[in-house]
Amino acid sequence: MKFKRLAQLLPPPVGLLPLAAVLLVWQCVAPDESPSFPPPSNWWTAIRGLTADGLLGPAVLATLQNFAAGLLAACALGFTLGLLIGVLPGLRRWTGMLLEYLRALPPPVVVPIAILMLGFSPGMQIGVIAYTTAWPILLNTVAGVAAIRELQLDVGRSMRMPWTVRMIKIVIPATLPAFLLGVRVAVSLAIVVTLLVEMFTGLPGIGLLMVTGQRNFNSSQVFGLLAVVGLLAFCLTLAFNLIEGLVLSRWPPRRSAGA
Amino acid sequence: MAEAVFDLQGVELVLPAADGPRRILSNVGFSLGAGEILTIVGASGTGKTSLLRILAGLATPTGGTVRFRGQAMDGPQDGVAIVFQDYGNALLQWRSVARNVALGVERELRGEALAARVTEALRLVGLERNANDYPWQLSGGMQQRVQIARAVAMRPAVLLMDEPFGALDAMTKATQQDELLHLRQATGVSVVFITHDIEEAVYLGDRVALLSGSPGSITLSFDVDLPFPRDQVATRELPRFVALRHDMHAAIRATGGHG
Known part of the structure; x- marks a missing residue:
């Protein structure tokens, strides 16, 4: 039963066939010493080499830690601020333009400023991830609160609930699906920004290993790491789908399948 | 004579609209005796829902007096x-049927007392087997019964109902009327x-009032001298x-419906 549910989250396994075919052709066609397109077997050797040197494990761990810490901070920040802005119409009016402007800033441009402010520290890294990924969460939360019908709040008022109880029993649960929609966007954004910051700043992680490989013209290592990152991102998205599915099992199913 | 539950005199409601303030209700007056069923009939646009929101304490009249058990109203009363008419939004879709019914009493009752109250209310509307379902899994008629159970669980002295059976099919509607x-x-x-349904108003009411015009006011009110128990056929x-139905139709035609 549980396994079936998990299997439903995955695209049909037949979809792996084109990928396998491309890799196979690549393996057969690419010259063994190709500097730009090394055959997949060489990626494997390169990754094995990194593992043997004890470099890959800690790098993956560092990247995952930064990703998780940044995303968690973004969730806390985005949800709290989103609720606040959502329930206070005055605040929504006064911050609307500012939020749209700040959100439109591309994530990479805040990295130099963050380095100036916080230095080359893990705190800076997590700060940048949190700052850039909080936006989709915040804006979705605001939209979620705005979508709550007056009637839903009237139900609470008519039962003479104090506003704190109305927040906990009505506003927060009603906003949860929109919040999770924001987190879904934030997950993929957080992976991008985590690697980006590692590449930019040379702080430890998979991003640094990739840049190092590129600087040493070790294309096999870069391709190998690309595959690792792909797998990692795939697993993280899958894990998120699982969590979201569990949390939202009590909510009405979403109308649009693509949401 | 027993004190009136509700007593309204000269109630006026002016709401801001896009094209300036709009008068919704004008000089509405009536009283509701203890244990009485008062049905208010009106076409759309006569301010029926606004009037109910005033009785619920969710809207404040801009003129006149509303007394609940002799006291001036200041918000929702115990x-x-x-x-509500819109059961889809009035029910919290993420709560099971049982927890929706518990919503109004779960702050005063706990554990077995709460469970017993919920079961009792669900039995009254014939939904005790759906306690663990979610509203979005039920039909419209069943959802509306959940809402009625939620109201009944609070053991109210007064029940305010805004076209509660408006969205139900004729069979379910008849059953619900008798349940009430x-x-x-x-x-x-x-x-x-x-309600906007004249037959329903006459069938259910001890007294019928006609709300008509724009702004709406009570233009006709009479006792329904039909014997109890009432029977659908x-x-x-x-x-x-x-004859009563005829009189109502004639009165509505005379006042020009909602015009």
């Missing part, structure tokens, strides 16, 4: 439960029942029922 009459007989609850065939 002992008043509301059944049973409920009043069993608990002695006072009811303000708003026999009562509706009584000459007196037909």
Whole structure:
């Protein structure tokens, strides 16, 4: 039963066939010493080499830690601020333009400023991830609160609930699906920004290993790491789908399948 | 004589609209006796829902006085439960049927006392087997019964109902009407029942009031001298029922409906 549910989250396994075919052709066609397109077997050797040197494990761990810490901070920040802005119409009016402007800033441009402010520290890294990924969460939360019908709040008022109880029993649960929609966007954004910051700043992680490989013209290592990152991102998205599915099992199913 | 539950005199409601302030209700006055069912009939646009929101304490009239048990109203009152027309939004879709029914009483009752109250209310509307379902899994008629159970669980002295059966099919509607009459007989609850259906108003009411015009005001009010218990077939065939229905239609035509 549980396994079936998990299997439903995955695209049909037949979809792996084109990928396998491309890799196979690549393996057969690419010259063994190709500097730009090394055959997949060489990626494997390169990754094995990194593992043997004890470099890959800690790098993956560092990247995952930064990703998780940044995303968690973004969730806390985005949800709290989103609720606040959502329930206070005055605040929504006064911050609307500012939020749209700040959100439109591309994530990479805040990295130099963050380095100036916080230095080359893990705190800076997590700060940048949190700052850039909080936006989709915040804006979705605001939209979620705005979508709550007056009637839903009237139900609470008519039962003479104090506003704190109305927040906990009505506003927060009603906003949860929109919040999770924001987190879904934030997950993929957080992976991008985590690697980006590692590449930019040379702080430890998979991003640094990739840049190092590129600087040493070790294309096999870069391709190998690309595959690792792909797998990692795939697993993280899958894990998120699982969590979201569990949390939202009590909510009405979403109308649009693509949401 | 027993004190009136609700007493309204010269109630006026002016709401801001896009094209300036709009007068919704004008000089509305009536009183509701204990244990009485007052049905208010009106076409759309006569301010029926606004009037109910005033009784619920969710809207403040801009003129006149509203007294609840002799006291001037200042917001939602204890002992008043509301059944809204829009059950889809009035129910918290993420709560099971049982927890929706518990919503109004879960702050005062705990554990077994709460469970017993919920079961009792669900049994009354015939949904005790759906306690663990979610509203979005139920039909419209069942959802509306959940809302009625939620109101009943609060053991209200007054039930305010805003076109509660408007969205139901004819069969379910008839059953629900009889359930409401049973409920009043069993608990002695006072009811303000708003509808646009003249037959329903005459069938259910001890007294019928006609809300008409724009701004809306009560243009006709009379006692329904039909015997209890009422019967869907026999009562509706009584000459007196037909005569009352005729009078109502004539009165509505005379006032030009909602024009």
